[in-house]
Amino acid sequence: MKTVIHWFRRDLRVSDNVALSEAAKRAETFIPLFIFEDAFRTGPDVGAARLGFLLQSVESLRKNLAELGHKLIIRSGKSEEILPKLAKEIGAQAVFANKRYEPYTQKRDERITKALLDVGVGFELFKDAVIWEEAEILNLAGKPYTVFTPYSKAWKAKAIPLPKAKLKNSNTQPHAPNIPADTLPAATDALGHPLTQTIPPGGERAALELLRKFMAGPVYDYSATRNFPAIDGGSNLSPHLRAGTIGVRTILAELKKARELATPPQAASCDVFLNELIWREFYTQVLHNFPHVTKGAFRPEYDQLKWSDNQEHFAAWCEGRTGFPIVDAAMRCLNATGTMHNRLRMIVAMFLTKDLLINWQSGERYFMKQLVDGDLAANNGGWQWSAGTGTDAAPYFRIFNPVSQAEKFDAEGKFVRRWIPELKDFSDDLIQQPWENPLLLSKSKYAQRIVLHDEQRVKCLAMFKAVK
Ligand SMILES: Cc1cc2nc3c(=O)[nH]c(=O)nc-3n(C[C@H](O)[C@H](O)[C@H](O)COP(=O)(O)OP(=O)(O)OC[C@H]3O[C@@H](n4cnc5c(N)ncnc54)[C@H](O)[C@@H]3O)c2cc1C
Numbered sequence: 001m002k003t004v005i006h007w008f009r010r011d012l013r014v015s016d017n018v019a020l021s022e023a024a025k026r027a028e029t030f031i032p033l034f035i036f037e038d039a040f041r042t043g044p045d046v047g048a049a050r051l052g053f054l055l056q057s058v059e060s061l062r063k064n065l066a067e068l069g070h071k072l073i074i075r076s077g078k079s080e081e082i083l084p085k086l087a088k089e090i091g092a093q094a095v096f097a098n099k100r101y102e103p104y105t106q107k108r109d110e111r112i113t114k115a116l117l118d119v120g121v122g123f124e125l126f127k128d129a130v131i132w133e134e135a136e137i138l139n140l141a142g143k144p145y146t147v148f149t150p151y152s153k154a155w156k157a158k159a160i161p162l163p164k165a166k167l168k169n170s171n172t173q174p175h176a177p178n179i180p181a182d183t184l185p186a187a188t189d190a191l192g193h194p195l196t197q198t199i200p201p202g203g204e205r206a207a208l209e210l211l212r213k214f215m216a217g218p219v220y221d222y223s224a225t226r227n228f229p230a231i232d233g234g235s236n237l238s239p240h241l242r243a244g245t246i247g248v249r250t251i252l253a254e255l256k257k258a259r260e261l262a263t264p265p266q267a268a269s270c271d272v273f274l275n276e277l278i279w280r281e282f283y284t285q286v287l288h289n290f291p292h293v294t295k296g297a298f299r300p301e302y303d304q305l306k307w308s309d310n311q312e313h314f315a316a317w318c319e320g321r322t323g324f325p326i327v328d329a330a331m332r333c334l335n336a337t338g339t340m341h342n343r344l345r346m347i348v349a350m351f352l353t354k355d356l357l358i359n360w361q362s363g364e365r366y367f368m369k370q371l372v373d374g375d376l377a378a379n380n381g382g383w384q385w386s387a388g389t390g391t392d393a394a395p396y397f398r399i400f401n402p403v404s405q406a407e408k409f410d411a412e413g414k415f416v417r418r419w420i421p422e423l424k425d426f427s428d429d430l431i432q433q434p435w436e437n438p439l440l441l442s443k444s445k446y447a448q449r450i451v452l453h454d455e456q457r458v459k460c461l462a463m464f465k466a467v468k
Pocket residue numbers: 226233234235236237238239241242276277278279280281283340341342343345346349367371373374375376378379380381382383386
């Protein structure tokens with residue numbers, strides 16, 4: 001093909017990028033394009049943290065492409081209108097992009113296919129964000145899996161593809177002449193979303209650096225440390241996997257290398273990390289195969305649950321003043337950084353749904369607004385798991401006790417102390433249940449408990465039993 005547009009979406013990188021490698025291989029000239037969609041600014045889930053991470057990552061992509069002799073063309077508006085217009089202007093024969101799996105993007109891609117076809121331009125989509133997609137892993141009955149363990153076994157039985165090579169310097173891939181390119185604002189304020197959170201750095205280099213550091217040691221302790229928020233034993237790669245500033249094949253290739261050097265317990269730790277990456281793919285295929293999860297419970301009978309509409313409780317949960325230190329510390333951390341440890345996500349999600357009896361969809365929406373890694377598939381899966389309404393969900397009668405969770409995973413209260421300075425005078429054995437010292441609690445100015453766990457547990461069981 002003579003000219004192809006590579007449309008960067010959630011694949012903001014020059015290495016291990018399937019559609020980009022195909023464009024560079026098959027086209028005499030390819031044009032790298034990023035479209036700043038109107039919805040990035042106006043959509044219902046837009047949050048400053050994710051927007052800030054996106055702006056940083058696009059800027060990093062622009063620089064990385066420039067170093068390789070390519071100019072990133074930036075346009076703002078609606079992709080459905082911009083793509084056919086630009087393709088005609090520059091005489092492109094095709095647009096290449098990597099596939100996305102959210103129901104709304106798939107519908108949009110169908111409309112784009114048609115709009116491009118109308119002007120005689122092809123639209124090719126490639127599998128890139130996951131190793132196995134859509135219907136590539138099915139059970140013996142030919143149906144998608146709804147339980148993780150058999151899915152992960154089937155996933156592991158297939159050979160993992162190698163990373164794609166990094167884009168070559170444009171000496172071997174001449175760039176098309178002068179196409180005007182917009183610029184993007186450096187900060188989210190200009191887009192009407194002031195960034196008040198301190199977010200991690202975006203971009204491909206930051207992602208590769210995190211990966212290098214994680215594989216150089218922490219991955220070997222991952223199974224022992226990953227549940228303890230004060231240690232933060234995870235890779236912290238989720239915002240990068242979400243923005244596509246790293247390719248999943250690259251992570252898996254590095255994991256394989258690390259595993260080859262590992263002792264048997266270290267190899268087992270590498271396998272636990274692999275499982276988490278497979279959870280990501282599990283939820284991506286759930287989203288694709290059961291798109292109704294975006295609108296309600298995976299098990300429709302749970303759409304009948306009579307949730308509480310207590311807005312004061314919801315506000316206390318959002319703002320980190322429920323009186324349960326582990327919940328409040330986690331929510332304050334989310335509000336300040338756009339990130340939250342996986343164990344804490346489970347604790348606060350269980351607390352919202354099973355202690356406050358508030359619909360998981362309210363929590364899902366709040367997370368999407370705050371999280372720098374907010375991803376429809378993983379977030380929806382995590383919320384439905386915690387609420388007990390989803391695929392492979394924790395059964396509804398498994399209800400986390402926020403105090404015992406905290407005493408297990410933040411025994412000395414290190415994480416809680418970091419986020420709740422009001423509790424500084426409490427000893428380790430009382431910091432997770434400050435109400436046990438009412439005098440000190442009233443002096444501390446920290447919140448009183450808004451509910452009693454044991455009472456709410458009974459109400460929750462009754463609420464679920466009513467629809468069983
Ligand atoms: C209520 C709730 C909401 C969540 N919302 C999101 C979200 O919006 N975006 C998101 O990426 N993850 C979400 N998760 C999953 C998980 O909490 C994060 O992926 C993890 O905390 C990211 O930290 P990390 O990169 O250090 O992960 P690591 O422990 O290093 O894991 C490696 C990668 O595996 C993937 N992963 C790990 N755990 C899960 C999981 N349970 N489900 C799906 N993928 C997983 C992530 O891409 C992660 O970066 C949610 C979990 C819960 C319980």
